[in-house]
Amino acid sequence: MEKTETTQPLIELINVTKTFKRGKQEVTILKGLDLKIYEGEFIMIMGKSGSGKTTLMNIIGFLDRISSGIYHFRGEDVSSLNENKKSDYRNAFFGFVFQQFFLIEALNVQQNVELPMVYKGVHQAKEKKAKAQHFLDLVGIGEKMKDKTTELSGGQQQRVAIARALVNDPLLIMADEPTGALDSETGKVIMDTLKQLNEEGKTIVMVTHDSDLTAYASRVIYMKDGCFEKEVTNV
Amino acid sequence: MIRNILMSTFLSLKAHKLRVFLTMLGIIIGIASVVTIAALGEGIRQQTISLADSTNSNEVKIQYIMPMSEDPTYYEESTFAFSRVDMKRVQKTTGVTSILPEYGEGMGMGSSIETISADFNYFGQQSSLQLTPYSEDHTILYGRNLTAADANQDVIVLSHDVFDYGIMIDNPEDMIGQAISLNGYMYQVVGIKTPYDYDNMSLTGGGEDYLTASSSIVPRSSYNELTKYKPIVGLKIKFDENTDRYAATEGIIQELGETYPDEQGTFEEDRSNEEMQQEMETYMAGIVNFLMAITAISLLVGGIGVMNIMYVSVTERKREIGIRRAIGAKPRTILFQFILEAAFITFIGGLLGLVSGYGIAVLAGSFMDLKPVLTMQTILLSTSVSVLTGLFFGIMPAVNAAKMDPIKAIYH
Numbered sequence: 150m151e152k153t154e155t156t157q158p159l160i161e162l163i164n165v166t167k168t169f170k171r172g173k174q175e176v177t178i179l180k181g182l183d184l185k186i187y188e189g190e191f192i193m194i195m196g197k198s199g200s201g202k203t204t205l206m207n208i209i210g211f212l213d214r215i216s217s218g219i220y221h222f223r224g225e226d227v228s229s230l231n232e233n234k235k236s237d238y239r240n241a242f243f244g245f246v247f248q249q250f251f252l253i254e255a256l257n258v259q260q261n262v263e264l265p266m267v268y269k270g271v272h273q274a275k276e277k278k279a280k281a282q283h284f285l286d287l288v289g290i291g292e293k294m295k296d297k298t299t300e301l302s303g304g305q306q307q308r309v310a311i312a313r314a315l316v317n318d319p320l321l322i323m324a325d326e327p328t329g330a331l332d333s334e335t336g337k338v339i340m341d342t343l344k345q346l347n348e349e350g351k352t353i354v355m356v357t358h359d360s361d362l363t364a365y366a367s368r369v370i371y372m373k374d375g376c377f378e379k380e381v382t383n384v
Numbered sequence: 385m386i387r388n389i390l391m392s393t394f395l396s397l398k399a400h401k402l403r404v405f406l407t408m409l410g411i412i413i414g415i416a417s418v419v420t421i422a423a424l425g426e427g428i429r430q431q432t433i434s435l436a437d438s439t440n441s442n443e444v445k446i447q448y449i450m451p452m453s454e455d456p457t458y459y460e461e462s463t464f465a466f467s468r469v470d471m472k473r474v475q476k477t478t479g480v481t482s483i484l485p486e487y488g489e490g491m492g493m494g495s496s497i498e499t500i501s502a503d504f505n506y507f508g509q510q511s512s513l514q515l516t517p518y519s520e521d522h523t524i525l526y527g528r529n530l531t532a533a534d535a536n537q538d539v540i541v542l543s544h545d546v547f548d549y550g551i552m553i554d555n556p557e558d559m560i561g562q563a564i565s566l567n568g569y570m571y572q573v574v575g576i577k578t579p580y581d582y583d584n585m586s587l588t589g590g591g592e593d594y595l596t597a598s599s600s601i602v603p604r605s606s607y608n609e610l611t612k613y614k615p616i617v618g619l620k621i622k623f624d625e626n627t628d629r630y631a632a633t634e635g636i637i638q639e640l641g642e643t644y645p646d647e648q649g650t651f652e653e654d655r656s657n658e659e660m661q662q663e664m665e666t667y668m669a670g671i672v673n674f675l676m677a678i679t680a681i682s683l684l685v686g687g688i689g690v691m692n693i694m695y696v697s698v699t700e701r702k703r704e705i706g707i708r709r710a711i712g713a714k715p716r717t718i719l720f721q722f723i724l725e726a727a728f729i730t731f732i733g734g735l736l737g738l739v740s741g742y743g744i745a746v747l748a749g750s751f752m753d754l755k756p757v758l759t760m761q762t763i764l765l766s767t768s769v770s771v772l773t774g775l776f777f778g779i780m781p782a783v784n785a786a787k788m789d790p791i792k793a794i795y796h
């Protein structure tokens with residue numbers, strides 16, 4: 150919430166670019182971004198489709214790498230981290246809610262939600278189950294524990310994805326349009342949950358198209374064609 | 385962590401039942417076809433071998449060969465016969481497991497006079513002996529002639545000729561009451577005939593008269609028994625596996641030569657079987673090469689099948705790999721999971737392939753009157769090739785995907 154220049158930012162991007170190869174052509178999607186995110190912030194990223202929001206989220210979450218520039222995560226240069234370290238950081242610090250949910254179809258709802266705990270090294274089946282149950286209850290689909298993910302509606306899948314993002318008690322929640330597939334009522338429940346988590350101290354970075362939601366954020370960043378167009382800080 | 389990975393491997397296999405089944409099916413078919421062909425092939429091979437075995441193995445035949453006559457139109461019939469004593473002696477040679485006599489045609493046939501020749505042995509002094517059935521008209525020098533009461537007894541009246549050539553004994557009379565062996569059977573000497581008067585040899589009766597006169601006498605029953613005797617013209621000797629049959633045969637031949645220093649002929653190994661065996665071996669080598677070619681081809685086909693299906697199934701799962709990595713799986717954790725999965729699939733598939741391949745071979749064999757043989761070599765070769773290709777292509781794409789940035793793996 151507060152943003153004092155003296156504290157170390159959780160995330161710091163300096164002149165970051167991202168280029169994709171499209172056939173023989175190179176397309177620059179992120180064009181020299183500077184961004185600092187501090188612990189406890191609730192950041193919303195808005196912008197037109199194709200402006201590079203998801204690409205930015207992927208870079209912040211170590212899912213993709215930058216083409217140039219510098220990315221510091223809690224003061225560490227991310228480019229110096231090896232795959233194992235990045236895996237551990239993803240597992241411990243990040244909770245992802247992907248735009249396309251990215252649930253594993255082979256696993257049922259419970260197993261999907263338990264997976265971050267599996268990779269964290271939680272052994273107790275009871276503990277895993279209890280946590281999965283707790284977070285599925287929180288997003289309102291506690292009764293779907295044993296269901297196949299493919300038999301759920303889009304909104305239900307999204308909520309499974311949210312439960313999975315929360316289950317390891319991450320430092321940061323990266324949510325790419327977490328309410329995109331939800332009706333406004335369920336969307337509000339999710340937003341309230343995120344707000345609650347933010348108030349408990351979690352940093353949240355969220356992409357949305359819904360300008361009605363900007364009120365939840367402490368800071369709103371507008372993107373256009375791979376650049377930050379403007380930034381609004383809510384008081 | 386291991387338990388977690390085992391668990392998630394199990395879950396993943398369970399969740400992908402159809403794909404696991406199809407992958408396994410590929411391996412099963414691959415291994416089964418190799419095993420079927422190899423087992424049938426081995427069956428054919430062993431059948432042929434056992435056929436060949438009945439004529440060879442570590443076995444030799446020793447024969448007595450007459451010396452080459454200088455006159456090619458003249459062929460002297462061999463009169464030599466091996467005795468039971470020879471057989472016993474050879475039997476004692478180290479490495480010999482069994483010895484069988486090979487009989488020639490009987491002797492003394494085709495003549496109106498009843499005489500036969502028999503192997504004679506008296507305390508190691510060997511000779512052959514002319515025998516005639518009992519009749520009254522023989523003059524006796526020592527002991528007595530046979531009587532009707534001697535029928536069915538193993539008794540003999542010796543011709544005096546025996547002492548002229550054959551047996552060296554100072555006083556022939558001492559032979560009375562002694563036991564001698566005829567063709568290996570014991571007879572008691574009860575009498576010795578008066579030596580044949582060569583000076584008064586009847587000119588009309590010719591050799592016939594001489595033959596009976598110079599023969600030793602046995603009871604009719606013994607004579608009949610002895611006429612069934614056929615001379616041993618060859619010794620079939622079997623050696624145990626550890627014996628060098630060439631060296632051993634050499635030794636036996638040398639020993640036989642020393643036993644019969646006066647024989648004109650030589651003892652030789654009969655090599656006609658060996659040639660047949662060599663022919664058989666060439667033929668077998670052909671079969672084996674052919675089978676190896678077929679097995680290699682099916683192994684290749686099976687391996688490519690396994691490779692293909694494993695490769696596809698892992699490639700299809702790159703998205704899953706990416707997602708798992710995104711939520712914190714380390715590359716090695718992913719790899720371990722895929723190794724376990726591939727190992728499980730290929731192992732179970734390999735086992736089922738082996739069993740079904742053998743089953744098919746037995747079924748096919750029953751139509752062909754052939755007993756398929758599953759060798760350890762077949763098992764190891766077929767399973768190791770498919771298991772290794774399965775593991776390799778099950779793991780290799782995963783190695784790649786596990787190292788990628790998660791988002792790349794997801795959108796491979």
Ligand SMILES: Nc1ncnc2c1ncn2[C@@H]1O[C@H](COP(=O)(O)OP(=O)(O)OP(=O)(O)O)[C@@H](O)[C@H]1O
Nearest residue numbers: 169170171178197198199200201202203204205795
């Ligand atoms: N792996 C990739 N290879 C090539 N181009 C890519 C890749 N990923 C994204 N892009 C391109 O980058 C641009 C930005 O994509 P991105 O997904 O970040 O947009 P977005 O802002 O999230 O859009 P939306 O609101 O539709 O989700 C798009 O033009 C897209 O085609």
Ligand SMILES: [Mg+2]
Nearest residue numbers: 202203248325
């Ligand atoms: Mg997007």
